[in-house]
Each structure stands twice: as structure tokens, then as C-alpha cells.
Amino acid sequence: xxxxxxxxxxxxxxxxxxxxxxxxxxxxxxxxxxxxxxxxxxxxxxxxxxxxxxxxxxxxxxxxxxxxxxxxxxxxxxxxxxxxxxxxxxxxxxxxxxxxxxxxxxxxxxxxxxxxxxxxxxxxxxxxxxxxxxxxxxxxxxxxxxxxxxxxxxxxxxxxxxxxxxxxxxxxxxxxxxxxxxxxxxxxxxxxxxxxxxx
Numbered sequence: 001x002x003x004x005x006x007x008x009x010x011x012x013x014x015x016x017x018x019x020x021x022x023x024x025x026x027x028x029x030x031x032x033x034x035x036x037x038x039x040x041x042x043x044x045x046x047x048x049x050x051x052x053x054x055x056x057x058x059x060x061x062x063x064x065x066x067x068x069x070x071x072x073x074x075x076x077x078x079x080x081x082x083x084x085x086x087x088x089x090x091x092x093x094x095x096x097x098x099x100x101x102x103x104x105x106x107x108x109x110x111x112x113x114x115x116x117x118x119x120x121x122x123x124x125x126x127x128x129x130x131x132x133x134x135x136x137x138x139x140x141x142x143x144x145x146x147x148x149x150x151x152x153x154x155x156x157x158x159x160x161x162x163x164x165x166x167x168x169x170x171x172x173x174x175x176x177x178x179x180x181x182x183x184x185x186x187x188x189x190x191x192x193x194x195x196x197x198x199x
Contacts, residue, residue, distance in 0.1 A: 008034065060131075062107040062124045064089040072105060079103045081138040083131060085157060087111050087145055095143065103141075106131060111149040112156060125157065132164045139167040146173055146191075 004012070008030050015026035033041060057063070058070035065071070072078065072092075082103025086092060087110060095101050108123045120126070132140060140161050144150035158168050174192030175184055184192070 061105045062109060062127065063092060063105060077102075080136040082141065083137045083139070084141045084143050085128065086143045087150065087153070091143065091145075101141075103139075108144075108153065111144060111147070111153040113149045120156065123153075125160070128157070129160065129164075132161050132166055137166055139169060142168065142170045 011030040011033065012023070012026040015021050015029050016023055021029070033044075055064050055066055056068065058065045058068055058073055060069045060073040063070045063072065067074075079102050082101070083106055084095060084101060084103055085106045085108065086095070087108050089107055089109075092105055092107070095105075106124070106128050108125065108128075110118055110123050112118060112120065112123070131137060140157075142154040142157060144154045154170060161168055172195040173188070174195050175181065175188060181189065
């Protein structure tokens with residue numbers, strides 16, 4: 001016999017399916033929502049319903065957007081010579097928060113993973129080549145994740161893009177700011193040594 005009312009249990013189950021939300025967090029959120037004013041619950045429910053219906057993919061970069069082209073592709077102040085290739089739309093906000101990149105993006109919507117049947121045709125790689133060949137792009141920054149799949153995707157794209165005569169770079173790998181070397185894993189420390197820069 002469950003000690004939690006069925007509607008609360010359903011909300012907890014739904015919330016626990018979200019990334020980073022475990023059973024305890026789901027429980028806290030469910031009870032917070034229960035105590036929230038009806039207006040706030042309605043706003044949340046409506047925003048969740050509009051999330052899928054009000055968005056589409058930008059026809060240029062394939063970022064998730066509420067207009068076409070997206071606000072980044074429509075920004076005339078950005079540097080058209082720089083093109084940053086990312087795996088997912090969720091990779092763009094962290095890059096933007098740095099305030100260091102002012103070019104454009106290309107979203108692949110995944111990474112190569114033959115074991116799961118994800119090949120080049122399942123990604124937005126084919127659409128990348130015309131952008132690179134347009135003549136405006138001088139550097140392609142490969143910002144795929146530091147995973148086996150991300151590395152394989154970056155190497156594949158490098159092979160495709162290099163003959164176009166553009167510079168192909170990769171995000172540096174290494175120690176995060178404020179980290180102690182003694183606590184770094186071997187792979188991260190090795191990448192930091194390989195990605196070392198002049199000082």
C-alpha cells in the first residue's frame with residue numbers, strides 16, 4: 001500500500017525521468033508544486049505544452065528556435081568567418097555564456113555511434129558542407145563532447161571539411177580552472193599536457 005497519494009506519485013514519477021532529478025528531488029518538487037498557487041501551476045503546464053508546439057529547427061544552423069532563422073543566425077554583428085560545430089542545441093548556451101565566441105553555430109543533433117546505428121546520415125553533417133564551402137567561413141571549431149563518440153564525430157568532420165581549405169580547430173582539453181593536479185584523472189591530465197599553450 002502506497003503512503004503517497006496517486007496524483008503526487010504520478011508527478012514524482014514524471015519528474016524523476018528528467019535528467020539530474022532523483023527520487024528525493026522529484027518528491028521535493030512535487031510537494032513544492034502542490035503548495036504553489038494554481039496560477040503558477042497553470043503557467044508551468046502551459047509553458048510545457050508550448051515547449052514542443054512553439055519551437056522548430058532553424059533552417060541554417062539547426063538550433064531549436066521560436067523563429068526562422070534563429071536569433072543567432074539573424075544577428076548581423078556576429079563573425080561569419082567562425083563556425084562552431086556542436087552536438088546538441090543544449091551545447092550552445094554554455095559556449096555563449098563564456099562571452100568569448102562571436103561566430104555562428106552548426107548543430108549536429110547527436111554524434112556518430114555505429115553500435116546504436118547512428119551514422120553520418122542520421123546527423124546534420126551533410127548540411128554543414130555547403131556552409132563551409134560558401135567562402136565566408138575561414139575556421140571551423142569542432143566542439144563535440146570529449147567522449148569516444150564525440151571524438152569520432154570530430155575526426156570524421158575534420159576529414160570532410162579539411163579539403164575545403166578552412167582551418168579546423170578543436171576545443172582544448174584539460175584541467176578545469178581551480179582544479180588540483182593531484183585529483184585529475186590520467187586522461188584529463190594527459191589532454192592538458194597535449195593541449196598546453198605558450199605562457
